[in-house]
Amino acid sequence: MNYLDYLIPLLQLLCMNVILAASLNVINGYCGLFSIGHAGFFAIGAYAAAAGSKLLMPEFAAAQPALALIACVMIGAAAAGLAGLVVGIPCLRLTGDYLAIATVGFGEIIRIVLLNTEAVGASRGFPGIVLLTGKWFPLWVLLFTVGSLYFIHRLMRSSTGRAILSIREDEIAARSMGINVRFYKTFAFVVGAFFAGLSGGFFAHHSQFIHPSNFNFMISVMVLLMIVVGGMGSQMGAVLGAIIVTLLPEALRFSETLSSIRMLIFGLIMILVVLWQPQGLMGFYRKLFATRKAEHA
Amino acid sequence: MSALLDIAALTIRFGGLVAVNRVDIKIEKGELVGLIGPNGAGKTTCFNMLTGVYEPTSGTICLEGKNINGLAPHQICSKGVARTFQNIRLFKSMTVLENLLVSLHRERGYSLAEALFGLGRFGKREQEMRTKAMEILRMLGLDHRAHLPASSLPYGEQRKVEIARALATSPKLLLLDEPAAGMNPSETAQLAKDIQKIRKDFDITVLLIEHDMSLVMKICERIYVLDYGQLIAQGKPEEIKRDPRVIEAYLGGGLGGEQHA
Ligand SMILES: Nc1ncnc2c1ncn2[C@@H]1O[C@H](COP(=O)(O)OP(=O)(O)OP(=O)(O)O)[C@@H](O)[C@H]1O
Ligand SMILES: [Mg+2]
Numbered sequence: 001m002n003y004l005d006y007l008i009p010l011l012q013l014l015c016m017n018v019i020l021a022a023s024l025n026v027i028n029g030y031c032g033l034f035s036i037g038h039a040g041f042f043a044i045g046a047y048a049a050a051a052g053s054k055l056l057m058p059e060f061a062a063a064q065p066a067l068a069l070i071a072c073v074m075i076g077a078a079a080a081g082l083a084g085l086v087v088g089i090p091c092l093r094l095t096g097d098y099l100a101i102a103t104v105g106f107g108e109i110i111r112i113v114l115l116n117t118e119a120v121g122a123s124r125g126f127p128g129i130v131l132l133t134g135k136w137f138p139l140w141v142l143l144f145t146v147g148s149l150y151f152i153h154r155l156m157r158s159s160t161g162r163a164i165l166s167i168r169e170d171e172i173a174a175r176s177m178g179i180n181v182r183f184y185k186t187f188a189f190v191v192g193a194f195f196a197g198l199s200g201g202f203f204a205h206h207s208q209f210i211h212p213s214n215f216n217f218m219i220s221v222m223v224l225l226m227i228v229v230g231g232m233g234s235q236m237g238a239v240l241g242a243i244i245v246t247l248l249p250e251a252l253r254f255s256e257t258l259s260s261i262r263m264l265i266f267g268l269i270m271i272l273v274v275l276w277q278p279q280g281l282m283g284f285y286r287k288l289f290a291t292r293k294a295e296h297a
Numbered sequence: 298m299s300a301l302l303d304i305a306a307l308t309i310r311f312g313g314l315v316a317v318n319r320v321d322i323k324i325e326k327g328e329l330v331g332l333i334g335p336n337g338a339g340k341t342t343c344f345n346m347l348t349g350v351y352e353p354t355s356g357t358i359c360l361e362g363k364n365i366n367g368l369a370p371h372q373i374c375s376k377g378v379a380r381t382f383q384n385i386r387l388f389k390s391m392t393v394l395e396n397l398l399v400s401l402h403r404e405r406g407y408s409l410a411e412a413l414f415g416l417g418r419f420g421k422r423e424q425e426m427r428t429k430a431m432e433i434l435r436m437l438g439l440d441h442r443a444h445l446p447a448s449s450l451p452y453g454e455q456r457k458v459e460i461a462r463a464l465a466t467s468p469k470l471l472l473l474d475e476p477a478a479g480m481n482p483s484e485t486a487q488l489a490k491d492i493q494k495i496r497k498d499f500d501i502t503v504l505l506i507e508h509d510m511s512l513v514m515k516i517c518e519r520i521y522v523l524d525y526g527q528l529i530a531q532g533k534p535e536e537i538k539r540d541p542r543v544i545e546a547y548l549g550g551g552l553g554g555e556q557h558a
Contacts, residue, residue, distance in 0.1 A: 151413055158412035158419070159398065159405040159426070162391070166399040169388035176348050176382075177400045178374035178466050 009137050010227035012206050014246045015145040016199045021154055021226035021238040023195030028224070029233035030156060030241050031188035032168025034096060035055040037087075037103030038223045040110035041080040041193040045200025047120055049076030050129045050210060062134055069140055073201030080197020081190050083110075088189035092182065107220050115212040125211035129204050141202050148195050153235060164188050167231070178259065218263065231280025240281050299362035301502050302347075302470055307356035309346060316342045318526040319356070322504075324470070327365035329496055329503045331517035333510070333537075335546060338523040340506045341383055344472050348380050349373045360470070370471040375403055381459035381476060383506070389448035393439060393458050396447050397430035400465035433461050436498065437491055453484045457491070464495065470502045471495070477509045485509060489516050514538065522546065 020042060027035045052072035053061045061068035091102045120126050131137055155161050163184050166174040175181050204210050222245055243260025245266070252258040252265070277284050308315065324330050332340050340372045347350040347358060349370040358365050365373055379400075388396050405426065407537040411417040416461055437457050443504045447458055456476050463471055473492070473502040489512055496503055514534040515522060517558040522530040522537060524546040530537055537543055 133334075135409065154413045154415060155409075158409075159402045159407075159423075160409060160412060162395055162399050163402050165391060166388050170386045170393060172350065172370075173386035173388065174399065175370035176350070176374060176380055177462060178371045178403045179399065180369075180371045 009206065010246075010250060012138055012141050012202070014243065015141045016203050016206070017223075017226065017242040017246045018145050018239050019148045019195055019199040019202075020223045021230065021242040022149055022235055023199070025190045025227045025232065025235065025238040026152060026155075026164075026188050026195070027192035028170060029227055029238070030161070031164045031185060033092070033098040033185060033189065035103040035189070035192070035221045036100055036172065036224050037105070037107035037110075038192075039215045039217065039219035040087075040103075040107035041083060041196035042085050042200040042219060042223075043107075043110050043114060043212070045073075045076035045080040045197025046210050046215070047076075047114060047126065047200075047205040048079035048197070048231050049073050049201030050126050050204040051120065052076070053132060053205065054126075054129055061130060065130075065132040065134070066136070066140070069137075069205065071132075072176070072205070073144065073198055076201030077194045077198035080200065080267055081194035084190040084193025085186065088186045088193075089205050092185045093187060095229070104217065104220070107215075107217060111212045111215050114215070123212070125209060126204075128208045129208045129210070131208055132205055137205065141206070144198065144202065148198065149235060149239070152191075152195070155236070160184070160187070220266035222266070225266055227280075228270060229273055231282030231284075234280070234282040237280050299359070300324060301328075301361060302504070303357075303359040303362075303504075304343075304347075305357045305359075307343070307346060307358065308354050309342060309351060310354045316526050317346070317523075318521070320526075320528050322521055322528075324502060324504060326469075326502055327496075327500070329492070329505065329516060329518050331513040331520040331534075332506045332523065333508070333513055334505075334523035334529075337525075339526040340523055341474055342345060342526075343523070344380055344474055344506065347373075347472060348378060349407075374466055377467070378472065379463035379466040379468035379470070380472035381456070381463050381474055383474040383478065385452075385455050385459060387447040387455055387458055387519060389464070390446055392444050393434065393447050393450065394427065394430055394443040396458060396462050397433060397465040398426055400462050401426045401430060430465055433464050436494070438487075441501050447507075453480045456480065460491070460495070464499060468501060470504065473503060473505045473507075475506055475508060477507055477512055485512055488512070492516060508544070 020038060024038050049072040052075040053068060057061050057068060061113050087106050091099060094102055114120060133140055163179045165186055166179055168180055171181055226241035226245045227238050229244055230237030249262050250264050273280060299325045302322065302324040304320060307317055307320045309317045320343065332343065334340055342351065346353045349368055352367060358553060360376055360378065365376060372421065388399060406422045407418040411419040431443060432441055434443055437460065439454065439457055439461060441453060447455065450458065460473065460476060477488055480488060492503060493516060505517060520532065520534055520537045521528060522543050529542045529546060530540045
């Protein structure tokens with residue numbers, strides 16, 4: 001029983017990170033934008049969902065925990081998606097580094113606003129979020145993780161997904177072939193924000209206490225690291241990256257020194273990947289596969 | 298009945314440089330017209346203005362009598378103007394077929410919800426889009442390349458994919474920017490046939506920028522000549538060949554069948 005108490009929360013966290021990585025992958029990997037403010041959307045989702053279950057519908061949450069959980073995480077996702085729209089419309093006029101800087105700014109603004117909003121506990125944090133559905137919670141997390149991956153997969157298999165990819169490949173050509181580039185950039189941004197918010201909603205209920213410091217810039221960097229390690233523009237890569245980046249600190253936990261310098265280790269991994277394997281693990285896998293095929297031919 | 302394309306006094310300035318200066322071009326439906334001129338004459342810049350990539354400093358561009366100045370590139374595309382790029386701009390890591398499917402996005406005919414759940418018109422329309430894209434590829438002899446990444450094709454074929462992708466937007470006016478660049482003589486000969494066939498089968502109008510004079514002289518019905526942003530001549534191929542200003546602009550070389558460097 002004891003190790004389950006450790007394992008289940010860890011797997012829940014893993015699922016949330018998988019959703020986060022898959023959602024950032026839509027923006028950075030598929031659409032080719034450079035956003036590193038994902039912690040902001042994650043925070044909005046978490047706070048909106050927490051407010052939903054604690055402030056908006058406490059009675060309903062007690063009577064119908066499963067329905068309330070679904071409603072709350074959807075509120076979180078919708079709030080984050082809306083924030084994505086509001087931020088995306090002005091910011092997506094920027095490109096490359098400028099967009100990256102703007103999104104970092106956005107993430108920090110959200111954190112500071114939360115730190116100063118009395119209604120959500122300001123610097124004291126937001127306590128007393130009920131773990132809705134109790135022992136069934138892990139199953140709901142898993143279900144929504146699989147669902148998120150499925151819908152993102154379907155999206156990318158559709159004409160809309162190809163429009164998003166074409167923007168990454170060549171923006172000017174995409175425009176000239178009739179793709180409304182500004183619209184689809186915003187769309188990809190909103191989709192990414194939506195799923196990050198969904199993940200935040202689960203995070204709030206998983207932690208039962210959230211604090212603005214849970215959503216600092218390092219979270220955005222961690223999510224970026226996941227998709228870089230896994231390989232940008234690959235959903236499989238996002239999942240792999242999330243697994244590695246989530247489990248690595250657990251592996252380091254057994255040594256206090258290694259654990260205390262884990263950010264350093266993350267930074268090092270990021271540099272090494274970018275230098276030697278910019279396509280990430282999936283790129284490495286594809287290369288391996290391609291040479292195998294070439295050898296057979 | 299207004300002309301398909303009517304460009305009047307089109308001008309664009311980049312800082313001190315007047316790249317295109319009061320150019321008038323009029324093209325009737327169904328024509329195959331050439332646009333030639335030495336390097337840096339402003340030909341590509343004309344295409345960029347026509348497709349909304351650049352906004353002209355002054356002048357008007359009318360398509361079927363309607364002014365399209367100031368429209369965004371994707372809007373101009375949906376009005377029926379498609380182009381290829383001189384410096385190939387394919388969606389490199391997507392397959393050849395997917396490159397064409399991007400152009401068909403406007404006519405996908407299914408909603409996002411149908412796509413997400415794989416229901417309703419999604420499957421049928423996707424299939425129809427693929428069939429249509431494959432037909433275009435077959436016509437240009439590219440169907441056997443459909444499932445390869447666009448960047449893996451040889452240069453000459455990439456130029457053809459550019460044409461196929463433009464055709465997939467169902468244009469009325471097709472703008473080709475040096476489609477024969479980098480092709481060998483036999484590929485160029487095939488390209489000449491392809492352009493003529495496309496024009497007939499798709500019932501479209503073509504404006505062609507090309508340095509290969511033998512190709513231009515052979516297939517174009519009318520030719521406009523630009524030099525330093527100015528229109529210096531226009532007329533039938535035989536007239537252009539003899540025009541002293543054109544010969545002057547090309548320093549006496551290049552015309553009369555030889556390829557211009
Ligand atoms: N965005 C821009 N900013 C500044 N100058 C430009 C820009 N685009 C084009 N020009 C200039 O306008 C002139 C015309 O260029 P353009 O590319 O239209 O020539 P072209 O006729 O297509 O030549 P080529 O045969 O070499 O393709 C050139 O002097 C070029 O440097
Ligand atoms: Mg040019």
